[in-house]
Ligand SMILES: Nc1nc2c(c(=O)[nH]1)N[C@H]1C(S)=C(S)[C@@H](COP(=O)(O)O)O[C@H]1N2
């Protein structure tokens with residue numbers, strides 16, 4: 001028979017992968033509306049027509065680029081919010097060129113590198129804007145290498161997003177600074193504390209400016225110190241991504257695992273006292289807009305990092321202006337010299353490199369507050385989404401995660417699997433009970449109180465537990481937490497899946513291959529492995545140590561015929 005020539009096939013070389021949904025970013029869109037069967041190839045070519053490109057280039061040249069930073073002692077800082085014209089110019093620069101596309105890290109395979117994603121588009125945008133920002137990517141990376149633990153997992157090189165590996169997430173109930181996760185939306189500003197100034201304006205009676213010395217003046221502002229867990233709403237996002245692809249921008253939707261949460265002791269002052277020092281709010285001011293000094297690029301528009309918190313939260317003394325983290329000055333990467341810590345809220349509100357607070361009437365219209373960190377209804381769909389349809393994520397719900405063992409791991413044990421992890425609840429609630437299941441969530445064991453770290457109103461609890469497990473084979477270990485208000489977690493990812501891939505707070509499930517050494521056959525088999533000096537791994541290969549001999553098999557078959565004759 002003749003072998004068919006390669007060219008005779010009309011399949012693509014990756015046909016099988018494509019058909020099985022394993023490279024879905026290459027899959028064409030199927031349009032079945034109005035009786036059509038048109039196939040549109042996705043993604044379209046991003047290159048602009050030369051005519052439009054030339055027009056944008058002219059605009060960019062007219063914009064006369066390179067924003068100069070007017071403030072001495074403030075590196076990698078450009079003031080955008082006070083200068084709408086400057087924002088427009090930067091927008092023109094960004095729309096005049098073609099930049100590297102955002103990589104598809106949800107449908108295509110996630111790269112096996114560290115950093116996982118380089119952030120080429122963000123780097124190129126910063127270079128294109130120029131001035132202070134041209135050196136931001138290299139400079140920020142140097143700070144990462146200086147301040148963070150060498151074992152950090154770098155999800156995104158620039159803007160830097162990184163988390164500790166699982167074994168170090170809960171190795172201490174208070175996270176060491178070098179291991180605390182980092183989430184940035186831009187370059188790391190370098191602010192000289194002697195040149196630092198915090199501006200408080202908007203709807204306050206007496207707008208004022210404060211130096212670090214003013215804020216540290218204990219006769220004016222009493223100190224506050226608290227143990228607080230900061231959790232990013234993206235924590236455990238990888239589970240949502242693995243289930244269905246959602247929005248895929250690499251900064252807003254960074255593919256976090258379970259380490260985008262950390263706990264530290266913060267020292268500073270209550271924002272409420274500073275507002276009082278400004279004579280309090282006027283008229284119907286109800287929100288405080290918080291400004292971070294770096295540049296954030298969203299949809300090719302630039303801004304400073306701006307969000308807001310309600311006055312009610314500030315009034316309750318639950319918003320700290322902090323300058324110390326675990327007894328040390330704030331690391332540069334965590335907001336030096338001054339940051340906000342909003343207790344029990346999504347991390348996004350805890351603004352780093354704080355330089356301005358503005359009292360306003362309604363929640364901020366800045367993109368991070370108004371257009372991101374929104375929790376959409378599952379079925380609203382990509383094409384119907386408006387910012388008003390999403391719940392603004394503020395207080396974090398109850399959540400938990402298993403840090404050991406790892407999913408797909410083979411665990412040998414004597415009838416109990418030793419598990420470790422964390423549990424957390426936002427809004428001033430705390431974990432009261434952590435439960436584990438070895439049977440996919442049918443029966444639950446409570447972790448004894450002594451095996452949970454100390455309770456705190458604003459902090460997580462780490463835990464360890466010997467989970468009874470009789471079976472040998474694939475099992476699903478599940479962890480869930482009940483907080484002091486008896487809130488608990490949805491049981492599966494799908495139940496709370498959302499387009500923005502936020503707040504993966506469902507019970508944490510891991511698949512583990514349990515090898516129970518209390519079983520006699522298992523013991524014998526493992527002894528055989530040892531005798532024959534055969535490796536135990538990998539689990540997936542055919543039995544390398546023969547079970548029964550042919551003789552034993554034939555003897556058995558005689559005594560127990562395989563067929564039934566009558
Ligand atoms: N100025 C500024 N503040 C910021 C951010 C940022 O990018 N810029 N990221 C926010 C987000 S989304 C989180 S989760 C926390 C993370 O704090 P950390 O980096 O100190 O862990 O900082 C918040 N504050």
Ligand SMILES: [Mo]
Pocket residue numbers: 183231232233234346347348
């Ligand atoms: Mo976050």
